[in-house]
Amino acid sequence: MRWLLRRCTRCGRYTLRRDRCPVCGGPVRVPHPPRFSPDDRFLRYKYLMAKKAGLIPP
Numbered sequence: 001m002r003w004l005l006r007r008c009t010r011c012g013r014y015t016l017r018r019d020r021c022p023v024c025g026g027p028v029r030v031p032h033p034p035r036f037s038p039d040d041r042f043l044r045y046k047y048l049m050a051k052k053a054g055l056i057p058p
């Protein structure tokens with residue numbers, strides 16, 4: 001499911017528009033960041049490897 005609701009970064013109002021805030025004309029952004037990103041997965045992998053190698057204390 002796609003997140004349709006956007007939030008204006010200027011006035012903080014929620015809108016369904018994807019380009020501009022209908023109230024103040026400010027830029028809108030998805031209020032919830034994506035749950036997974038390639039960077040996060042890579043960092044998690046590196047962390048697990050370091051933990052396995054004994055570099056990070058439990």
Ligand SMILES: [Zn+2]
Nearest residue numbers: 008011021024
């Ligand atoms: Zn606004």
